Amino acid sequence: EVHLVESGGGLVQPGGSLRLSCAASGFSFGNYAMSWVRQAPGRGLEWVSGISGSGGNTYYADSVKGRFTISRDNSKNTLYLEMNSLRAEDTAEYYCAKRPAFGAGYFQNWGQGTLVSVSS
Amino acid sequence: DIQMTQSPSTLSASVGDRVTITCRASQSITTWLAWYQQKAGKAPKLLIYKASTLEIGVPSRFSGSGSGTEFTLTITSLQPDDFATYYCQQYSSFSPLTFGGGTKVDIK
Numbered sequence: 001e002v003h004l005v006e007s008g009g010g011l012v013q014p015g016g017s018l019r020l021s022c023a024a025s026g027f028s029f030g031n032y033a034m035s036w037v038r039q040a041p042g043r044g045l046e047w048v049s050g051i052s053g054s055g056g057n058t059y060y061a062d063s064v065k066g067r068f069t070i071s072r073d074n075s076k077n078t079l080y081l082e083m084n085s086l087r088a089e090d091t092a093e094y095y096c097a098k099r100p101a102f103g104a105g106y107f108q109n110w111g112q113g114t115l116v117s118v119s120s
Numbered sequence: 121d122i123q124m125t126q127s128p129s130t131l132s133a134s135v136g137d138r139v140t141i142t143c144r145a146s147q148s149i150t151t152w153l154a155w156y157q158q159k160a161g162k163a164p165k166l167l168i169y170k171a172s173t174l175e176i177g178v179p180s181r182f183s184g185s186g187s188g189t190e191f192t193l194t195i196t197s198l199q200p201d202d203f204a205t206y207y208c209q210q211y212s213s214f215s216p217l218t219f220g221g222g223t224k225v226d227i228k
Contacts, residue, residue, distance in 0.1 A: 035217070044207065044219055044220070044221050044222045045158075045164065045207055045209075045222075047216055047217040047219070050214070050215070059214065059215040060215075061216050062216070095164075100169075104169065104211060105211025105217050106166065106169045106209060107154070107156075107166060107209075109166075110164055110165070112163055113163055
């Protein structure tokens with residue numbers, strides 16, 4: 001069974017940094033593209049960033065480009081999101097999500113989320 | 121970027137009702153569309169991909185249709201477990217992947 005567990009969220013001041021992790025199990029992690037999707041309180045879903053199975057290709061929403069970095073360690077079955085220069089508008093629940101094997105861009109499995117709050 | 125617009129934003133219905141949610145794309149996405157269900161405080165759950173293919177384990181009362189720019193999610197005979205928020209998502213363009221604004225189905 002696929003299991004995705006996010007961690008690393010918390011309260012951070014504007015301009016601060018945070019690193020999120022997503023521990024994966026139940027599948028061959030390195031064979032699957034992964035993404036981070038966030039949801040601000042009371043709002044809809046927003047794709048944030050994606051990475052190929054090998055880690056060689058990365059993608060970012062314009063709203064986080066230059067501030068966030070997605071990476072993965074396939075030997076540890078873990079996905080990361082390094083977040084710098086955080087703003088109040090980055091406050092959200094952050095989900096890691098697994099794409100299907102054949103590369104389609106929808107999300108077959110989701111973690112339970114980790115909450116990031118940016119406030120002074 | 122491809123914009124996704126859902127309607128209505130809120131829908132009040134009763135158990136047993138037939139419910140239809142519409143999702144429109146700002147340009148053709150052929151059938152590269154997924155639907156998700158999200159309950160309060162929980163992660164989204166995939167219901168349908170490629171516009172009309174039901175994910176394994178999803179009840180057959182859920183169905184999807186459409187192509188190009190207009191899509192629908194239909195729930196025949198709404199069940200108590202179906203009261204939730206539903207999102208569409210296009211994956212024709214990978215960067216960025218975009219979601220609709222959501223449709224909340226609540227109890228009439």
